[in-house]
Amino acid sequence: MSTIAIADTQRTATPAVRTRLRLTRRGRVVLTTLAAVPLLVGVALAMLNGGQASAGDSASGGNHADFATVTVEPGETLWQLAEQTAPNADPRDFVQDVVSLNALDGSELQAGEQIAIPTKYATGE
Numbered sequence: 001m002s003t004i005a006i007a008d009t010q011r012t013a014t015p016a017v018r019t020r021l022r023l024t025r026r027g028r029v030v031l032t033t034l035a036a037v038p039l040l041v042g043v044a045l046a047m048l049n050g051g052q053a054s055a056g057d058s059a060s061g062g063n064h065a066d067f068a069t070v071t072v073e074p075g076e077t078l079w080q081l082a083e084q085t086a087p088n089a090d091p092r093d094f095v096q097d098v099v100s101l102n103a104l105d106g107s108e109l110q111a112g113e114q115i116a117i118p119t120k121y122a123t124g125e
Contacts, residue, residue, distance in 0.1 A: 066119040067101060074111040086121040094121055 023031070070081065082094035095107055102115050109115070 067116040072109045072113045078107045
């Protein structure tokens with residue numbers, strides 16, 4: 001017994017038929033969710049960061065736009081600056097206010113650096 005191979009002429013003779021992409025309801029939900037998640041994350045981050053900017057001014061109760069500028073002398077510290085500028089104020093409050101106003105990482109100063117001092121200390125209140 002031998003096997004005879006019959007050529008399938010119909011399959012090779014017809015051109016390839018293009019099938020349209022069909023999305024099921026579940027597929028549309030998945031694609032919509034994948035597109036919406038980054039947008040929602042971006043909106044959430046914008047809301048969180050946007051609130052920080054206004055919270056800084058209202059939390060301290062003062063207006064940071066009023067300040068005097070002082071040039072730091074060699075070897076001068078914030079504590080010495082507090083004693084010179086605001087002798088009647090608590091030096092700890094002065095240092096904290098200057099650090100937060102100037103966005104300093106710590107209380108170290110560099111000679112020649114210009115720092116802002118709140119007006120309430122510059123006027124001696």
